Amino acid sequence: MSHPSTPVTTALRGRLVLPDAVIEDGALVLEGDRVAYAGPAAGAPVAAAHAPAGTTLLPGLVDVHDHGGGGASFPDATSAEQALVAVREHRANGTTTMLASLVTAGRETLIARAQLLGALADAGEIAGIHSEGPFLSYERRGAQSPEHLVPGDAALVRDLVAASGGHLRSMTVAPEVPGVAGPGGVAEALIAADAVPSLGHTSGSAEQAEALIAQVAPALRERGLEMTATHLFNGMPPLHHREPGPVAACLAAAARGDMVVELVADGVHLAPATIRSVIEMVGADHVALVTDAMAAAGMPDGSYVLGPMAVTVADGVARLTEGGSIAGGTARLIDVVRATVAAGVPLLDAVRAASWVPARALGLNDVGGLVVGRRADVLVTDADLRPVRVIRAGVDVA
Numbered sequence: 439m440s441h442p443s444t445p446v447t448t449a450l451r452g453r454l455v456l457p458d459a460v461i462e463d464g465a466l467v468l469e470g471d472r473v474a475y476a477g478p479a480a481g482a483p484v485a486a487a488h489a490p491a492g493t494t495l496l497p498g499l500v501d502v503h504d505h506g507g508g509g510a511s512f513p514d515a516t517s518a519e520q521a522l523v524a525v526r527e528h529r530a531n532g533t534t535t536m537l538a539s540l541v542t543a544g545r546e547t548l549i550a551r552a553q554l555l556g557a558l559a560d561a562g563e564i565a566g567i568h569s570e571g572p573f574l575s576y577e578r579r580g581a582q583s584p585e586h587l588v589p590g591d592a593a594l595v596r597d598l599v600a601a602s603g604g605h606l607r608s609m610t611v612a613p614e615v616p617g618v619a620g621p622g623g624v625a626e627a628l629i630a631a632d633a634v635p636s637l638g639h640t641s642g643s644a645e646q647a648e649a650l651i652a653q654v655a656p657a658l659r660e661r662g663l664e665m666t667a668t669h670l671f672n673g674m675p676p677l678h679h680r681e682p683g684p685v686a687a688c689l690a691a692a693a694r695g696d697m698v699v700e701l702v703a704d705g706v707h708l709a710p711a712t713i714r715s716v717i718e719m720v721g722a723d724h725v726a727l728v729t730d731a732m733a734a735a736g737m738p739d740g741s742y743v744l745g746p747m748a749v750t751v752a753d754g755v756a757r758l759t760e761g762g763s764i765a766g767g768t769a770r771l772i773d774v775v776r777a778t779v780a781a782g783v784p785l786l787d788a789v790r791a792a793s794w795v796p797a798r799a800l801g802l803n804d805v806g807g808l809v810v811g812r813r814a815d816v817l818v819t820d821a822d823l824r825p826v827r828v829i830r831a832g833v834d835v836a
């Protein structure tokens with residue numbers, strides 16, 4: 439005999455971080471996989487027990503640049519089980535929505551990974567795929583494999599979209615690489631597939647960045663999406679007053695609402711003053727905090743790989759074994775939020791940039807905020823923003 443299932447109701451109490459306010463004595467009511475109430479504890483329809491002092495209720499975090507963790511990496515995964523090791527490492531630490539990021543590799547490898555990860559997106563485990571490359575600057579390749587960098591190829595974009603089952607959500611591109619900007623180029627093919635061109639790993643000029651932003655930002659907006667910059671400052675020339683490069687163009691675009699800039703605000707990739715100045719300058723509404731995590735996230739120091747590149751992690755910092763370029767991060771997104779708050783950014787802004795803004799930029803409108811009707815994704819932390827409980831779609835996952 440079957441019974442109609444009654445949705446499980448969960449009530450939580452603590453400092454509540456909404457998309458645009460922090461409520462000191464807040465409450466959250468979840469019904470089934472949805473948020474049913476998020477507001478002052480005094481007005482909650484279901485009473486929640488008092489929580490330990492400092493308990494903080496955050497939305498499940500949204501990481502749009504993440505190559506792996508827990509010893510596994512998406513560019514190297516050859517089975518769903520391997521990829522899920524990385525997904526679960528981040529999820530257990532509060533990242534309830536993530537893109538799986540690839541790195542520059544040969545065509546066959548990219549197609550195979552797009553198929554594997556597209557199936558994980560179909561299963562609801564990840565929100566889609568971010569491809570970092572392969573149409574990037576040789577000079578500013580960072581940890582990207584030099585022999586696989588190629589000129590812009592719109593047909594390859596369409597093949598990746600098809601192989602992923604339509605789950606390619608973003609691709610890092612350098613505007614100066616031939617075949618990226620302009621009619622028939624890579625950016626156009628990405629937009630047609632509802633995927634976000636993300637400006638990065640570029641040695642191009644300010645003018646080349648401005649031209650790509652002018653082409654992409656309005657076209658994406660019509661589709662409910664926003665252009666991004668891939669880890670602003672990293673993988674691009676520093677701002678020089680006579681040679682401003684892409685940084686100035688990206689900051690201006692973010693300030694006027696044409697771009698969301700990623701910051702790997704983990705305390706390694708950027709100085710604390712850079713983090714707080716950028717967020718103050720362009721506003722948290724135009725910043726996405728990301729991890730750029732690789733396999734070593736949540737793991738000890740040692741030897742790892744990132745796609746075809748060998749990486750050595752020492753004192754938690756990942757560098758190419760040959761050459762010493764920074765090769766991704768080892769933090770989880772809550773660690774980045776904690777580092778951002780430690781840099782002097784208000785909690786509300788740090789959390790918004792790690793949830794609401796990246797979700798909005800990629801059109802993920804069911805997640806990213808503790809808002810009635812959205813998916814019940816909650817990260818409960820202690821006063822120091824250390825995870826104590828993670829709920830995804832109403833179900834405890836840590």
Ligand SMILES: [Zn+2]
Pocket residue numbers: 503505539570730766
């Ligand atoms: Zn990356």
